[in-house]
Structures are given as structure tokens and as C-alpha cells.
Amino acid sequence: MTARIALEGIGKTFGAGETALRALDRIDLVVHPGEVVGLKGPSGSGKSTLLNIVACILEPTDGRLALDGETVWDGRYRVADLRRLRRERIGLIFQFHNLLPFLTATDNVALAMTLAGTDPAKARGRARDLLDYLQIGKRAGAMPSRLSGGEAQRVAIARALANRPGIILADEPTAALDSERARVVMDLLRQVAQDQQAAILVVTHDEKIFDRFDRMVALRDGRIEQDWRRAA
Amino acid sequence: MNLALADIRHRLGRFLMTCVGLGLLMAVALSMVGIYQGVVAEALALSRSLHAELWVVEQGTRGPFAESSRIPGDVRAIVARVPGVAEAGAITLRTAEAKAPQGILRMQIMGYEPGRPGGPSAIEAGRGLGGARFEMVVDARARLPLGATVELGGDRYRVVGLTRGLVASGGDPLAFVHLRDSQDLQFKLAPPAARRALAAGAGTGSTDTVNAVIARLHPGADPDAVAETIRRWKHLAALTDAEQADILTRSVVQRARVQLGMFTIVLLFVSAVIIALIIYTMTMDKLREIATLKLIGASDRTIVGLVLQQALILGGAGFVAATGIVFATRDFFPRAVALGPAEVAVMAGVIGFICVLGSLVSIRAALAIEPQQALGG
Structure with missing residues (x-):
């Protein structure tokens, strides 16, 4: 089975000379389709850096990054249009939702599809379906400022799922949610992983959702300290 | 969906206030063009x-x-x-x-x-x-x-x-x-x-x-x-x-013409600077949104379109307001404000050009925004 995400010896150094900071060091990580992997570790351990490298927002310093079997970086980017890669193959979920405040919930979701070239009417239709699937269909016309934290996070998830990406990356998606809503969000992600055979990589500090992951990877000082699978 | 219009609708009150302010500025510039034309028209009125x-x-x-x-x-x-x-x-x-x-x-x-x-x-x-x-x-x-x-x-x-x-x-x-x-x-x-x-x-x-x-x-x-x-x-x-x-x-009327012409040029220059600053401020207010757009894969064309369309909508709305103000008040001017379709059309073109020019700095700034800037609180 081709891995959705494959990191081989990935490293990242910020700055140079005496002030250089090694944020990630020789990271090897493979995430397969349908797998939900949690990434934990203390602040400054390199979790967000790792996520940003997989999202092609941050360029690694060394190693090799492959997505869906295709080498994306091995000393330099092998893909000319990184934004296209992101909009077609990666779904991103952020801690603070990052919904566009001037678009309704439906349009926030539809935008991801229209950017990928989907007809606007079809995009809106699928956006409404996704919001229904995430049980916030009745809030489809609401502006982000009118949504609760949980609702906004579900809209952000709908946006991440809009183009049926094979990879979903989430940075602290449950940080602003209470325990019950956090579990609902994680259950939704697990459902998506199964339905779409997507690989899901989630950065989290939230211990109450640790049981929702297939695998947990612990980082410390830029290195993988532990990588273990949840008992079936 | 049009992102520029959606953003304007979202901040409609602020946008309208900006348009009114810009409209007043453009009204002064438009009046000067009309007065300039009026001086010539009045000079020739009797002779004709x-x-x-x-x-x-x-x-x-x-x-x-x-x-x-x-x-x-x-x-x-x-x-x-x-x-x-x-x-x-x-x-x-x-x-x-x-x-x-x-x-x-x-x-x-x-x-x-x-x-x-x-x-x-x-x-x-x-x-x-x-x-x-x-x-x-x-x-x-x-x-x-x-x-x-x-x-x-x-x-x-x-x-x-x-x-x-x-x-x-x-x-x-x-x-x-x-x-x-x-x-x-x-x-x-x-x-x-x-x-x-x-x-x-x-x-x-x-x-x-x-x-x-x-x-x-x-x-x-x-x-x-x-x-x-x-x-x-x-x-x-x-x-x-x-x-x-x-x-x-x-x-x-040569001296009057040159004087008015110079003043009109200065006013247009001031208008260009103010329009550029307004567009730049409007763009920087959307820094996080632009970064988010890049994060979810928006192309540079989408970002440029957002900034440029807003600049042109702002300029267009301000110009409509300016034209309305000048035509509503021109009879109160002591001298003729001679504005015909030709003068209004030329001025609209000049304002459009100023808006495009003024948005260039903002477009450059918007394209330089890194997607990472959308992350964090």
C-alpha cells in the first residue's frame, strides 16, 4: 500500500551560524491511508514545524518528503505549484479555524472547491452536503462571527474535506472545544479517514482525545521520542 | 463567488464612509477640471x-x-x-x-x-x-x-x-x-x-x-x-x-488656465497618494485572510483580483459620489463648472488609472504575505 505521507530523515534548521536552531532532526514517519495519527509533545518540540513541512508551507533543510508516493522535496521542491498541490491533495484544519470572515459557512466551504476549478453552483451544493454531513446544515448561511467555536471548527473541517483530499493535517483542532465537542470532532475525522481512505495527522496537546488516534507519535527536541499504536 | 464584493459587503459601513471621503476628494479634483474648462468656455462665450x-x-x-x-x-x-x-x-x-x-x-x-x-x-x-x-x-x-x-x-x-x-x-x-x-x-x-x-x-x-x-x-x-x-x-x-x-x-485667460491646470495636477497627485494609502490599508487589514487564501491554495491571480477589484470598486464608487456631488452643487459656484460627457469620461479614465497604479504597491505587499501568517492566534 502506498503511504499517503512519507518522511525520511527530515530535518529543519532555522537561522545559521551560532544562532542556528535545529527544530527537527532526522524525522522518519509514514502515515498510511485510513490512519489517524496524533502528534504530541511539549511546546517547541517541533510538532507544528513538522505539520507545516508536510503541508508544504515550510521548506525542510534536509531529508525527503513524499506525498501519495510522489517525491515532493528531496533537497528542493519537485512540485512546481505548491498551492495547487495543497488545494487538490491536502486538507488543512487550524486551531483558530481561519474561516474567511466575509463569507458564509457555505461559501467558506465552497471557496476551497471553486479555487480548484469546480463550478460554483456544484461547489455550493457539495458544501451544503458536507455541512449536513457534519450536522451543521442549519447554520449554512451564517457568517463565521455568528458561529460557536464548535460550529466554526466543523465548518473548517468541511472546508478541509471539500476537495476530497487524501491527506488531512490538523493543528490543535480541538483546543477551543469542550471535551464532548472535541470527541465529536475527532470522531468525524476518524469517519472521514475510513470513508475517504485519507491519512490524518493531528497535532494535539489534548489528552482527552488521545484514545481517538490509531497511533501516537511523541516529539521531543525535534526528534521522535515515541511512536506507538493504540491497542485494537 | 466574488471575494472582493463579499469583503465589501462584510465591511459595508466602513467602505461607504471611505467612498464618501474619497468622493469629496475626487469632487474637488473634478470641480477643478470643470472650472478649468469653464474659464475657457466663459472666455469664448461672448465671442461665439x-x-x-x-x-x-x-x-x-x-x-x-x-x-x-x-x-x-x-x-x-x-x-x-x-x-x-x-x-x-x-x-x-x-x-x-x-x-x-x-x-x-x-x-x-x-x-x-x-x-x-x-x-x-x-x-x-x-x-x-x-x-x-x-x-x-x-x-x-x-x-x-x-x-x-x-x-x-x-x-x-x-x-x-x-x-x-x-x-x-x-x-x-x-x-x-x-x-x-x-x-x-x-x-x-x-x-x-x-x-x-x-x-x-x-x-x-x-x-x-x-x-x-x-x-x-x-x-x-x-x-x-x-x-x-x-x-x-x-x-x-x-x-x-x-x-x-x-x-x-x-x-x-492663460494665467488662470495654467494656475488651474497646475492645481488640478497637484490635486490628482494628492488623490493618487490617498487612494494608494487607502487601498494599502484595506489590503493590510486582510493580511490574515490573504494568508489563509494562500494556505488553502488560492493562486496569485485570485489574490491580485481581490486587491485590484476592490481598488476599482472603491475608485468607481468614489467617482460616482464625486460626480453626483459636483453636478448637484455646480450651480452654486461663482464661475462656470463646465463638465460634459467627455470631461467626465476622461476623468473616470484618470481615476481608473490612479486606482490601478495605487493598487500596485498593495498587490506587491499581498503577494509577499506568507501562508504561515495565517497560523497562530
């Missing part, structure tokens, strides 16, 4: 209204609008007999202050003989001058009603007709009176001065002096050839209407 093809003036002068010119009144009859001339009329021109019901009124007094060239081509209200003396046809700019009485040079004149758009190059309204009345106003000595002149041995002197004779030609007559014939008389000069128009626009 008279339909004169030839101006006969004192030798060595450039006509009654540019400098003082005095010629005998009988020159009119001589000019009328020149081959090619269909009709001729003697005129006088002087600036005077009259006592009007609303106070002192500065006017350009034009004397002419009714029935001969020199009178207004159209009467807006009332009638033209008749046989009686001390009548006046005045431009509506003087804000005198029909029947009003105006005191001028010790005599009382009654307003019998009104014209529209006939003003002097300085913007003063034109008042038409009988040639005889204007000659008395301009050349007749006051009784004490006349008595003193007589005692000193001078005659009472003739007041049959005019400032210019204007002529209309037979169809097919060559104005230059007729002018050349008249110039053979040593004491006269002749100008074609084209030469007169050239003197009016290039000499009489």
Missing part, C-alpha cells in the same frame, strides 16, 4: 454668441478683450461697405459696478446698436433692447429679475431681458445696453469736468467713439482677405474670429 467673423479695432491693439482699443464710431459705416462684408455693428465694452437691489454688482457693460451685430444671440426671458434708452439685457448670473432697476453712471436702467451663459472672461455677467448709453457712460465727461474742459479752451468733444466694430461676411467671403483689405487703413487693425478666440484663450 456674437457670431462675428471679423473684429476691427484700433491699430496696434489686439481687440477689446485683450487691451484698450478706441476707434471712431463712423468706422462701422466704412467697414459695412467693404466688399465681402454683409453687416457690421459697433460695440463698446467696459467693466462697471452698478447699484442693484441686492447691492453693488460688477458687470461687463456691452453697448451695441439694436438691429446690428453686437447683441445677444438668444434671450432666455423677456425681450431684447427696443428703441427706448436706459434699457438693459443682462445675464442670469447677475441674479437680477426682469423689471429690476439698476443704477449705472448716475442713470437708472431697467432690466428688460435675460440671457444665459454670457459672461466676460473674468466671470462677470454681461449687460447689454444701447450703444449711445454705453458711449455716454464710457466717454462723456461729468458736467463739472465738461465745464472745466470748455473753460480751458477744449471743445465738448465727440463721444461717438467705439471699442470695436464687428462684421459678418457674405457666404463664401474669405475672412483673411477682408481683414487684409481693412488693415490697409493705417489707423485700423482687423482680426478674424479664429485670431480673436486664440487671443482669448492663449492670452487673456
Whole structure:
């Protein structure tokens, strides 16, 4: 089975000379389709850096990054249009939702599809379906400022799922949610992983959702300290 | 979906306030363009209204609008007999202050003989001058009603007709009176001065002096050839209407034109800077949104479209507001604000260009925003 995400010896150094900071060091990580992997570790351990490298927002310093079997970086980017890669193959979920405040919930979701070239009417239709699937269909016309934290996070998830990406990356998606809503969000992600055979990589500090992951990877000082699978 | 419009709808109040502010600024610039055009239009208004093809003036002068010119009144009859001339009329021109019901009124007094060239081509209200003396046809700019009485040079004149758009190059309204009345106003000595002149041995002197004779030609007559014939008389000069128009626009109102033109350029430059700053501020207010767009894969074209469309919508809305303001208030200006479709279209083009130019800095800044800037709290 081709891995959705494959990191081989990935490293990242910020700055140079005496002030250089090694944020990630020789990271090897493979995430397969349908797998939900949690990434934990203390602040400054390199979790967000790792996520940003997989999202092609941050360029690694060394190693090799492959997505869906295709080498994306091995000393330099092998893909000319990184934004296209992101909009077609990666779904991103952020801690603070990052919904566009001037678009309704439906349009926030539809935008991801229209950017990928989907007809606007079809995009809106699928956006409404996704919001229904995430049980916030009745809030489809609401502006982000009118949504609760949980609702906004579900809209952000709908946006991440809009183009049926094979990879979903989430940075602290449950940080602003209470325990019950956090579990609902994680259950939704697990459902998506199964339905779409997507690989899901989630950065989290939230211990109450640790049981929702297939695998947990612990980082410390830029290195993988532990990588273990949840008992079936 | 249009991101630019969606963002404007989201911040509609702020956008409208910005448009109003920008509209006022553009209204000033548009007014200046109108006043600039108005100065030229007003300078040519009288000359065009008279339909004169030839101006006969004192030798060595450039006509009654540019400098003082005095010629005998009988020159009119001589000019009328020149081959090619269909009709001729003697005129006088002087600036005077009259006592009007609303106070002192500065006017350009034009004397002419009714029935001969020199009178207004159209009467807006009332009638033209008749046989009686001390009548006046005045431009509506003087804000005198029909029947009003105006005191001028010790005599009382009654307003019998009104014209529209006939003003002097300085913007003063034109008042038409009988040639005889204007000659008395301009050349007749006051009784004490006349008595003193007589005692000193001078005659009472003739007041049959005019400032210019204007002529209309037979169809097919060559104005230059007729002018050349008249110039053979040593004491006269002749100008074609084209030469007169050239003197009016290039000499009489030149300084005003250049002054207004320079001011308009400065205003447009200031407008460009302000528009650029507004667009830049609007773009930087959306820094996080633009970063998010990049994060979810928006192309540079989408980002450029967002900034550019907002700049053009802002400029367009401001220009519509400016045009509305200027057209609603232009009658309150003391001088003509001459704005036609051509001037408005050119100004719209200039504003559009300024908006595009002003958005370039913002586009550059927007394209430099890193997707990572969307992350974090």
C-alpha cells in the first residue's frame, strides 16, 4: 500500500551560524491511508514545524518528503505549484479555524472547491452536503462571527474535506472545544479517514482525545521520542 | 463567488464612509477640471454668441478683450461697405459696478446698436433692447429679475431681458445696453469736468467713439482677405474670429488656465497618494485572510483580483459620489463648472488609472504575505 505521507530523515534548521536552531532532526514517519495519527509533545518540540513541512508551507533543510508516493522535496521542491498541490491533495484544519470572515459557512466551504476549478453552483451544493454531513446544515448561511467555536471548527473541517483530499493535517483542532465537542470532532475525522481512505495527522496537546488516534507519535527536541499504536 | 464584493459587503459601513471621503476628494479634483474648462468656455462665450467673423479695432491693439482699443464710431459705416462684408455693428465694452437691489454688482457693460451685430444671440426671458434708452439685457448670473432697476453712471436702467451663459472672461455677467448709453457712460465727461474742459479752451468733444466694430461676411467671403483689405487703413487693425478666440484663450485667460491646470495636477497627485494609502490599508487589514487564501491554495491571480477589484470598486464608487456631488452643487459656484460627457469620461479614465497604479504597491505587499501568517492566534 502506498503511504499517503512519507518522511525520511527530515530535518529543519532555522537561522545559521551560532544562532542556528535545529527544530527537527532526522524525522522518519509514514502515515498510511485510513490512519489517524496524533502528534504530541511539549511546546517547541517541533510538532507544528513538522505539520507545516508536510503541508508544504515550510521548506525542510534536509531529508525527503513524499506525498501519495510522489517525491515532493528531496533537497528542493519537485512540485512546481505548491498551492495547487495543497488545494487538490491536502486538507488543512487550524486551531483558530481561519474561516474567511466575509463569507458564509457555505461559501467558506465552497471557496476551497471553486479555487480548484469546480463550478460554483456544484461547489455550493457539495458544501451544503458536507455541512449536513457534519450536522451543521442549519447554520449554512451564517457568517463565521455568528458561529460557536464548535460550529466554526466543523465548518473548517468541511472546508478541509471539500476537495476530497487524501491527506488531512490538523493543528490543535480541538483546543477551543469542550471535551464532548472535541470527541465529536475527532470522531468525524476518524469517519472521514475510513470513508475517504485519507491519512490524518493531528497535532494535539489534548489528552482527552488521545484514545481517538490509531497511533501516537511523541516529539521531543525535534526528534521522535515515541511512536506507538493504540491497542485494537 | 466574488471575494472582493463579499469583503465589501462584510465591511459595508466602513467602505461607504471611505467612498464618501474619497468622493469629496475626487469632487474637488473634478470641480477643478470643470472650472478649468469653464474659464475657457466663459472666455469664448461672448465671442461665439456674437457670431462675428471679423473684429476691427484700433491699430496696434489686439481687440477689446485683450487691451484698450478706441476707434471712431463712423468706422462701422466704412467697414459695412467693404466688399465681402454683409453687416457690421459697433460695440463698446467696459467693466462697471452698478447699484442693484441686492447691492453693488460688477458687470461687463456691452453697448451695441439694436438691429446690428453686437447683441445677444438668444434671450432666455423677456425681450431684447427696443428703441427706448436706459434699457438693459443682462445675464442670469447677475441674479437680477426682469423689471429690476439698476443704477449705472448716475442713470437708472431697467432690466428688460435675460440671457444665459454670457459672461466676460473674468466671470462677470454681461449687460447689454444701447450703444449711445454705453458711449455716454464710457466717454462723456461729468458736467463739472465738461465745464472745466470748455473753460480751458477744449471743445465738448465727440463721444461717438467705439471699442470695436464687428462684421459678418457674405457666404463664401474669405475672412483673411477682408481683414487684409481693412488693415490697409493705417489707423485700423482687423482680426478674424479664429485670431480673436486664440487671443482669448492663449492670452487673456492663460494665467488662470495654467494656475488651474497646475492645481488640478497637484490635486490628482494628492488623490493618487490617498487612494494608494487607502487601498494599502484595506489590503493590510486582510493580511490574515490573504494568508489563509494562500494556505488553502488560492493562486496569485485570485489574490491580485481581490486587491485590484476592490481598488476599482472603491475608485468607481468614489467617482460616482464625486460626480453626483459636483453636478448637484455646480450651480452654486461663482464661475462656470463646465463638465460634459467627455470631461467626465476622461476623468473616470484618470481615476481608473490612479486606482490601478495605487493598487500596485498593495498587490506587491499581498503577494509577499506568507501562508504561515495565517497560523497562530
